[in-house]
Amino acid sequence: MRHVLAIDQGTTSTRAILFDEDARSVRVAQREFAQHYPQAGWVEHDAEDIWRDCLAVAREVLDGVPPSQVAAIGIANQRETVVIWDRASGAPIHRAIVWQDRRTAETCAALKADGAEAMVTERTGLLLDPYFSATKAAWMLDHVPGARERAERGELAFGTIDSFLLWRLTGGKVHATDVTNAGRTLLYDIRRQCWDEDLCRLLRVPSAILPQVRDNSGLFGTTDPALFGASLPIAGMAGDQQAALFGQACFASGMAKSTYGTGCFMLMNTGGEAPRSANRLLTTPAYRLDGQMTYALEGSIFVAGAAVKWLRDGLGVIAHASETHGLATQVDDSHGVVMVPAFAGLGAPYWDPDAKGAIFGLTLGATAAHLARAALESVAFQTMDLVEAMVRDSGALAAALRIDGGMAANDWLCQFLADMLGVAVEKPTNLETTALGAAFHAGLATGVWSGLDDLSRTWESAARFTPAMPSERRAGLAALWRDAVRRTLSQG
Ligand SMILES: Nc1ncnc2c1ncn2[C@@H]1O[C@H](COP(=O)(O)OP(=O)(O)O)[C@@H](O)[C@H]1O
Ligand SMILES: O=P(O)(O)OC[C@H](O)CO
Helix, strand or coil: CCEEEEEEEHHHHHHHHEEEECCCCEEEEEECCCCEEECCCCCCCHHHHHHHHHHHHHHHCCCCCCHHHHEEEEEEEECEEEEEEEEECCCEEECCECCCCCCHHHHHHHHHHHHHHHHHHHHHHCCCCCCHHHHHHHHHHHHCCCCHHHCCCCCCEEEEEEEEEHHHHHCCCCCEEHHHHHHHCCCCCCCCEEECCHHHHHHCCCCCCCCCEECCCEEEEEEEEEHHHHEEEEEEEHHHHHHHHHHHCCCCCCCEEEECCCEEEEEEECCCCCCCCCCCCCCEEEEEEEEEEEEEEEEECCCCCCHHHHHHHHCCCCCCCCCCHHHHHHHHCCCEEECCEEEEECCCCEEEEEECEEEEEECCCHHHHHHHHHHHHHHHHHHHHCCCCCCHHHHCCCCCEECCCCHHHHHHHHHHHHHHHHHHHEEECCHHHHHHHHHHHHHHHCCCCCCCCHHHHHCCCCCCCCCCCHHHHHHHHHHHHHHHHHCCCCCC
């Protein structure tokens, strides 16, 4: 039996999953790692922690598995997060600046005020928001003494986490990324499919530090034999949200998935054409196979599970995320409590980096149960905004939305989602779709699976939730949410 090892390097944890030829996960290892918040709105990771955990979880699942049974390794990663390292020593020059980090909000605002956004959006499919990589990279080059000069001289390498892990796994031999990660930097022209010199100049990132950009499926390199006792091929890489789209087998235009982890990311396959969103959604590479690009429309929400984590770690009203299910069902409604979880600004479709989280409708009757329910509801309300924008942009969405991620374990949320979206919500038996997508890419390149049809056959529904809420109730809740968002936006 051949296996594929997937490494899913997420925002809060690093997982390794070993899949068999039937796409079943046979072994899992996971480690959470430290989040650093040096100032309000700043979020950093230590890239050495990430590397240490990546090795540890990979070694754990490979323990006792003969290397001949491991066909390939696939990597899926938190996107946009920036690492810059020294090519000679491999050492990062600064802690990684995480996608949630807002420190470059002013830079983005200034670029927007100069009228740069239209060109940036036309070429990259993105917006001028601190979420994306380029302004974070420029910040690092400006703040680490001597870094900009070293970068110009070609001594430094830039990468998103996939690139950094590939560099380390290959013993410093390969500096590459894939189209889905390149497409999140603000430096990559998604239609011409190349780094864009104008954008590099505008955003002040020297092209000498950029990695080579490749298809998602193909031989990226082989592991340093010292790491796992054999040289294993790294044959698939993708940003985690695009990997989840692939792992959910959303291969036809109009098929969409939404992943509920720290944030929530909804992607809809739009086929070979890169659409131009009129509703402030992102256009992004979904996957490129044999040089053939497939695109997606994306709605990115920065806080989903993170709101539940805040209830646990920030407020202490729950001890475990899963308690939100029991709390939400204890009460008939949220008692008028509405949470707008703009803890990291608001993402799509509002794109307001300066918005701050808010809770409305508090009375003395409000309890922890209402708060928990409001946190879960906020996730569905935000998805509703995305679905509406996607339908406006594309005219249609497939009959059901495929969901996954840690929060999809919460059946109350799944039903409330279906109710608020007015479309069926379906979750697969394998909720580890991100890792599976990375495994699919690596397995396609190494002949474990023969093609997309082969992959589609592995998708199995575990549960389907159909809309059941009366339309007046739905409209009432939607109106409360819209009013709360309006009051939260920084521009009033
Ligand atoms: N049963 C649950 N109900 C609600 N939220 C949950 C539940 N289980 C996990 N979560 C939330 O989901 C998130 C974890 O999902 P995961 O997909 O592992 O995230 P990530 O990959 O972003 O680190 C956490 O923020 C947690 O609060
Ligand atoms: O780590 P996740 O799963 O929350 O995903 C993070 C996204 O890739 C950020 O764009």
